[in-house]
Amino acid sequence: MKKEIFEPFNSSDNNFEQCVKCTICTVYCPVLEVNPDYPGPKQSGPDGERLRLKDPNFFDESLKLCLNCKRCEVACPHGVKIGDIIQLARIKYSKKKPKVRDMILANTDIVGTMASTFAPIVNPIVALKPVRLIMDGVLKIDHHRIFPKYAGMRFETWYRRYAASKQNDFKKHVSYFHGCYVNYNFPKQGKDLIKIMNAAGYGVHLLEKEKCCGVALISNNLIKQATKQARHNVEAFKKSIVDKNMPVISTSSTCIFTIRDEYPHLLGVKNDEIRDKSELATRFLFRLIDSGKLKLVFKKDYRKRIAYHTPCHMEKLGWSIYSTALLKMIPGIDFVSLESRCCGIAGTYGFKKENYKTSQGVGKPLFDQIESSDVDFVATDCETCKWQIEMSTAKKVEHPISILAEALDVEATVKLWQK
Amino acid sequence: MKFDNIIIGGGLSGLTCGIKLAEQGKKCAIVSSGQSAIHFFSGSFDLLGKLNGQEVKNPLEAIKTLPDAHPYQRVGIKNIARLAVEAPQLLDRAGLQFSGKSDQNHFVLTPMGIMKPTWLTIDDFTRFEQNDVFPWKKAVILNFSGFLDFHTLFVQDGLKKYDVDVQIKNFAMKEFEAIRRNPSEMRSTNIAKVFDQGEDVLNEFAQKVNQLSEGFEVVILPAVFGLFTKNVVTDLKSMINKPLVLIPAIPPSVPGIRSQILLRKRFEELGGTYFLGDIVEEGTFKNNRLVAVQTNNHGNIKLEADQFVLASGSFYSKGIVATRDKLYEPILGLDIDGDIDSEKWLDEKFFNDQPYMHYGVKTDSGFRALKNGKPIENLFAAGSVLGGANALKEGSGAGISLLTSLHVAEQILK
Numbered sequence: 001m002k003k004e005i006f007e008p009f010n011s012s013d014n015n016f017e018q019c020v021k022c023t024i025c026t027v028y029c030p031v032l033e034v035n036p037d038y039p040g041p042k043q044s045g046p047d048g049e050r051l052r053l054k055d056p057n058f059f060d061e062s063l064k065l066c067l068n069c070k071r072c073e074v075a076c077p078h079g080v081k082i083g084d085i086i087q088l089a090r091i092k093y094s095k096k097k098p099k100v101r102d103m104i105l106a107n108t109d110i111v112g113t114m115a116s117t118f119a120p121i122v123n124p125i126v127a128l129k130p131v132r133l134i135m136d137g138v139l140k141i142d143h144h145r146i147f148p149k150y151a152g153m154r155f156e157t158w159y160r161r162y163a164a165s166k167q168n169d170f171k172k173h174v175s176y177f178h179g180c181y182v183n184y185n186f187p188k189q190g191k192d193l194i195k196i197m198n199a200a201g202y203g204v205h206l207l208e209k210e211k212c213c214g215v216a217l218i219s220n221n222l223i224k225q226a227t228k229q230a231r232h233n234v235e236a237f238k239k240s241i242v243d244k245n246m247p248v249i250s251t252s253s254t255c256i257f258t259i260r261d262e263y264p265h266l267l268g269v270k271n272d273e274i275r276d277k278s279e280l281a282t283r284f285l286f287r288l289i290d291s292g293k294l295k296l297v298f299k300k301d302y303r304k305r306i307a308y309h310t311p312c313h314m315e316k317l318g319w320s321i322y323s324t325a326l327l328k329m330i331p332g333i334d335f336v337s338l339e340s341r342c343c344g345i346a347g348t349y350g351f352k353k354e355n356y357k358t359s360q361g362v363g364k365p366l367f368d369q370i371e372s373s374d375v376d377f378v379a380t381d382c383e384t385c386k387w388q389i390e391m392s393t394a395k396k397v398e399h400p401i402s403i404l405a406e407a408l409d410v411e412a413t414v415k416l417w418q419k
Numbered sequence: 420m421k422f423d424n425i426i427i428g429g430g431l432s433g434l435t436c437g438i439k440l441a442e443q444g445k446k447c448a449i450v451s452s453g454q455s456a457i458h459f460f461s462g463s464f465d466l467l468g469k470l471n472g473q474e475v476k477n478p479l480e481a482i483k484t485l486p487d488a489h490p491y492q493r494v495g496i497k498n499i500a501r502l503a504v505e506a507p508q509l510l511d512r513a514g515l516q517f518s519g520k521s522d523q524n525h526f527v528l529t530p531m532g533i534m535k536p537t538w539l540t541i542d543d544f545t546r547f548e549q550n551d552v553f554p555w556k557k558a559v560i561l562n563f564s565g566f567l568d569f570h571t572l573f574v575q576d577g578l579k580k581y582d583v584d585v586q587i588k589n590f591a592m593k594e595f596e597a598i599r600r601n602p603s604e605m606r607s608t609n610i611a612k613v614f615d616q617g618e619d620v621l622n623e624f625a626q627k628v629n630q631l632s633e634g635f636e637v638v639i640l641p642a643v644f645g646l647f648t649k650n651v652v653t654d655l656k657s658m659i660n661k662p663l664v665l666i667p668a669i670p671p672s673v674p675g676i677r678s679q680i681l682l683r684k685r686f687e688e689l690g691g692t693y694f695l696g697d698i699v700e701e702g703t704f705k706n707n708r709l710v711a712v713q714t715n716n717h718g719n720i721k722l723e724a725d726q727f728v729l730a731s732g733s734f735y736s737k738g739i740v741a742t743r744d745k746l747y748e749p750i751l752g753l754d755i756d757g758d759i760d761s762e763k764w765l766d767e768k769f770f771n772d773q774p775y776m777h778y779g780v781k782t783d784s785g786f787r788a789l790k791n792g793k794p795i796e797n798l799f800a801a802g803s804v805l806g807g808a809n810a811l812k813e814g815s816g817a818g819i820s821l822l823t824s825l826h827v828a829e830q831i832l833k
């Protein structure tokens with residue numbers, strides 16, 4: 001009985017016929033608001049699809065201006081998968097070859113491996129103004145952008161050296177999909193996760209070998225490689241979830257969104273066996289606390305005023321409530337809500353010179369809100385939002401897991417389940 | 420995840436109910452699968468516009484003669500009178516100024532150039548106390564070149580009946596060139612966004628309007644002002660040197676979207692949680708109570724509450740679904756107030772009062788929804804998901820939504 005009306009929300013068969021032309025989606029598209037060259041979600045999505053089916057020449061390269069933020073999908077009253085339709089059209093019809101620059105931006109793990117090996121050299125070099133101008137001029141990576149710093153020791157290396165051996169002391173276990181950002185740029189976030197999960201009584205393990213989720217490959221139209229990595233990851237997840245009955249958690253909202261939804265919708269990689277057991281760490285923790293299986297104890301002297309920014313993919317997943325609910329559990333937190341708006345970076349999109357203006361224009365209302373919020377820092381679940389906000393405002397950005405780790409009274413928390 | 424109250428559906432009913440509950444300190448959540456019918460809002464809320472084919476002057480009086488099964492009768496005439504005063508106050512606290520009286524309809528000028536009776540009108544629009552005179556004799560209708568969602572000829576024709584001398588003028592501004600390149604994107608919301616962006620465009624526009632309307636007594640424009648920025652309409656009115664009458668354009672409606680945004684904002688500022696783009700898939704019942712609902716996004720983390728309100732709308736929003744041979748409430752499988760037999764759904768004469776338009780979720784006298792003939796103790800239904808009225812025919816849509824929601828909120832707060 002339910003099937004017929006709920007289907008459109010769960011699957012992504014190209015359901016453009018469902019569109020009733022109400023144009024509500026165009027109201028909420030952040031790109032359309034600042035860049036009139038973009039035809040907008042209705043035009044690029046369901047309307048354009050009708051034409052493209054007749055003749056692929058109707059494909060318009062301006063579709064690459066879409067941020068894939070999915071805010072149009074969230075607003076559409078008829079469950080049209082507008083964002084997916086647009087991305088699929090780019091995959092299917094775009095004739096533009098990805099540029100060298102796009103390959104560099106998209107291959108977060110290969111570039112990361114090289115860069116973190118030479119971190120002390122790479123960091124100062126990409127930070128140098130002349131180098132940034134060359135990147136701008138030759139590679140068309142906007143010179144305003146500051147590359148996230150590469151860490152000296154990769155998270156995986158740190159884990160094997162200092163954390164792995166302790167994980168079997170626990171009775172319960174999870175696997176951790178850390179993603180490229182934690183591995184190469186910000187291992188601290190992974191360390192914070194392990195601190196919390198251990199305090200909650202869980203051993204944390206790495207997947208047999210994780211590959212970059214591929215989100216940047218998809219948005220830069222490197223589909224073959226993205227599909228290969230997706231297949232690899234699904235197999236790696238299966239080994240944990242199906243073979244060992246160990247759920248997989250992650251701290252990156254974009255990685256998890258890509259693995260759960262974009263793999264089947266855009267790449268056609270089936271993930272039924274792993275989807276339900278792959279989720280964000282904040283959701284995993286929330287479920288434990290909500291069902292009375294875990295209690296976290298926080299330090300008495302932790303006091304901070306924090307604003308939470310909802311990344312687009314969290315808006316689509318509907319999961320920001322888990323992060324905000326966890327943050328609100330910390331007694332010393334003065335919590336400020338921000339109106340949910342796109343920050344404009346959308347992964348590698350904002351790094352491209354031609355998108356810089358659009359990217360900052362999209363983000364401006366959010367930056368204004370943040371600047372006037374008088375907070376100690378901003379919390380968010382997405383690493384690229386973090387770069388964008390830190391570059392465009394005076395505030396620092398922290399991941400909710402890091403905030404929890406900072407505020408957590410580990411000993412008191414452990415005592416609660418150990419006795 | 421536990422709340423005091425969970426509301427399924429985030430349209431006019433769900434938001435009104437949620438705001439009232441949250442104002443009384445309840446911890447509420449609204450789950451809404453997409454944007455609602457408010458996006459089609461004409462600028463006015465109707466209480467009762469027509470009865471037996473006749474225009475209604477005094478809705479409060481006329482309501483007394485409605486059939487017993489009508490939602491107004493079930494709320495009770497006394498309650499309706501009281502809640503009809505409360506409704507605009509609640510809207511006002513959300514930053515939406517509406518005016519009108521429940522014992523005397525006023526009139527608004529429709530896109531067809533007709534005076535239509537209504538109850539509450541948002542302050543963007545002009546209220547007329549009579550439907551047989553138009554206060555001005557020389558009017559100019561201005562439209563943006565390339566904007567097809569405003570039918571100036573209809574308005575002109577309509578006003579001729581009032582002996583008004585009406586001229587139509589189109590004009591272009593460079594700020595609209597970009598959206599005009601793409602005719603299908605020359606829509607009211609896109610025009611409104613340009614005006615939202617700053618004083619300069621609005622200033623330039625007002626100057627132009629003043630020039631073009633020289634020698635006329637009144638200016639008529641499509642309602643394309645103030646989407647995300649609230650004061651655009653007031654600013655514009657203060658810049659134009661004569662009365663300004665706005666007329667709704669083809670939806671989505673700019674004042675409607677602003678209303679939806681402000682109502683949601685009010686709800687969230689009161690501490691409410693609004694889950695947009697999520698869909699309630701099913702419920703868990705226990706001893707005639709709804710214990711929890713399951714949604715697409717939250718999966719096995721169920722949403723629990725002491726009371727639930729079903730405000731999932733009518734056919735348009737899929738709160739009620741009709742297939743060729745089946746009519747049903749798709750979320751919780753509740754009883755339907757209407758003929759299950761599909762032969763009786765339609766009256767052959769298209770313009771007659773269609774039976775199916777009266778169909779909706781069946782409730783007891785306290786608006787508790789019925790399932791298998793029994794009322795679910797903690798599940799209420801409100802708004803257009805209810806049966807018993809043909810809102811379209813009688814002009815009562817928003818009235819039913821606002822007043823049944825306030826009534827249901829009161830039942831919960833008791």
Ligand SMILES: Cc1cc2nc3c(=O)[nH]c(=O)nc-3n(C[C@H](O)[C@H](O)[C@H](O)COP(=O)(O)OP(=O)(O)OC[C@H]3O[C@@H](n4cnc5c(N)ncnc54)[C@H](O)[C@@H]3O)c2cc1C
Pocket residue numbers: 077427428429430431432433450451452453454455456457459460461462463464465466697698699700730731732733735736737738750801802803804810814815816817818820
């Ligand atoms: C096109 C149109 C124009 C109208 N114009 C006017 C007017 O100008 N003046 C007037 O007085 N009345 C008008 N009405 C009538 C009036 O606006 C509506 O009766 C009123 O807005 C209905 O409000 P509601 O909240 O009951 O339902 P809706 O606004 O339909 O809202 C229902 C909500 O429930 C959500 N929903 C449904 N199923 C689920 C689910 N399973 N999970 C989660 N969410 C769900 C939907 O997404 C939707 O947001 C109009 C109605 C329509 C359809």
Ligand code: SF4
Pocket residue numbers: 018019020021022023024025026041042045046075076077078079080082
């Ligand atoms: S909101 Fe949905 S139904 Fe409306 S125009 Fe956009 S895609 Fe079509």
Ligand code: SF4
Pocket residue numbers: 028029030031032040041065066067068069070071072073082083086
């Ligand atoms: S995904 Fe985002 S950027 Fe792309 S069309 Fe939809 S709302 Fe616009």
